[in-house]
Amino acid sequence: MSAGEYYAEKAEGEEAGGWVPAFPGQRPPFAPGNEVADMRWQDSHGAYSPRKVDPLAKELVDLVLADPSTAYLQAGHWRPALYAWARAEAQVQLVSEWLADQATEKHPIGDLGDERVRAAYLLLHRAETRATTGRTRLGLDPLSAARLGRDKTAAALDAAQLMAQLERQEREREERRG
Incomplete structure (x- = not known):
């Protein structure tokens, strides 16, 4: 031409x-809706793409909700926190897999000279931090699950002690009347 x-x-x-x-x-x-159109140049790992993140996040949410030990998360008010955690976990998975694919002799994984690799490591760190915070808040790691169990037990014990105290007071009142 x-x-x-x-x-x-x-x-x-x-x-x-x-x-x-x-x-x-x-x-x-x-064209809008094209998978490539949803991805930015630094997003070749897909961690910013709802098309890649959301299915993984839904799978994680379904796994957690299927576990009987996390039945308390069935309540609707937990859903936003649960999905925020799952999206962070999905991003961790996508970026980790992408970084592993980048590890070659030509491009060692520790080489931070490539701007995309450096950006991916920063995203991975932020996503891991959000995922860890979410796990802790939801009671999904061993320590926070133990703390949650302890708090539930303490609350049940406090309620039982309160009920026993109320019963004693009621008996004392009846004895004074009778």
Whole structure:
């Protein structure tokens, strides 16, 4: 294509109000809904793409909700926290897998010279931090599960002691009357 043909085609496209290539041979933008259109250049791991993150997050939520030891998470008010945790876990999985794929002799995993690898490590750190915080708040790690169990037991014991105290007071009142 000659330069004259290119500029004539560009002028026609501008008049029609459609997409106009900025240079000869430029491809048109991806259509909305295209998987590549959802991904940013630094998101080749997919951790920013709901299309990649959401199915993994849903799978994690389903696993947690199927576990009888986490039956308390069935209540609706837990759902936002549960999904936030699951999305962070899904991001950790996607970025970890992507970083593992990047580990080659040509591109060692410890080489932070590549901006995408450095950005992925930073994202991995942030996602791991959010996932750990979410696990703790939801009682999904051993220590927080033990603390949650201790708190439930203490609350039940306090309630039992309160009930026993109320029964004693009621008996004392009856003895004074009778």
